[in-house]
Amino acid sequence: MDHTDMLILAELSRNSRITMKELGGKVHLTGQATASRVAKLEDTGVIEEYSIKVNQFKCGYYIHAFITIYTNTPNTHNHQPLLTFIQDQEQYVLNNYKISGDGCYILECRFPSNEHADKFLEGLNKYANYKLSIVIKKS
Numbered sequence: 711m712d713h714t715d716m717l718i719l720a721e722l723s724r725n726s727r728i729t730m731k732e733l734g735g736k737v738h739l740t741g742q743a744t745a746s747r748v749a750k751l752e753d754t755g756v757i758e759e760y761s762i763k764v765n766q767f768k769c770g771y772y773i774h775a776f777i778t779i780y781t782n783t784p785n786t787h788n789h790q791p792l793l794t795f796i797q798d799q800e801q802y803v804l805n806n807y808k809i810s811g812d813g814c815y816i817l818e819c820r821f822p823s824n825e826h827a828d829k830f831l832e833g834l835n836k837y838a839n840y841k842l843s844i845v846i847k848k849s
Contacts, residue, residue: 714737718747719751721733721737730742772822773822773844774819774844775817775818775819776845777819777840778813778841779813779834779839780841781815781837792838
């Protein structure tokens with residue numbers, strides 16, 4: 711990877727729908743040379759996927775929360791029932807990370823209402839203890 715590849719990645723991170731011609735103009739290459747570099751970045755696994763960013767608020771998910779999970783199973787590593795519950799709640803869970811330090815997992819969630827969040831937490835409490843942090847605003 712060289713400086714041009716890093717510029718390509720930066721531009722694609724800002725707008726992955728940009729044409730190769732436009733991208734080439736920004737990194738001082740032809741569209742064809744840019745397309746070749748992007749293809750190489752994809753083939754080598756540097757670029758894993760393209761995605762979109764959805765405005766969760768405009769989709770009706772008004773509550774943004776981080777939930778630190780403390781499992782109830784100190785003598786066993788069978789977290790599968792908990793993980794199955796989380797997977798079944800995928801409409802609310804944006805990200806699920808296994809962590810070290812304070813807690814076992816941290817979930818990033820969006821809920822349409824306090825009632826939905828409360829129902830989720832009641833279900834979660836069957837498998838683990840938790841600490842809830844509500845996002846006030848993104849800095």
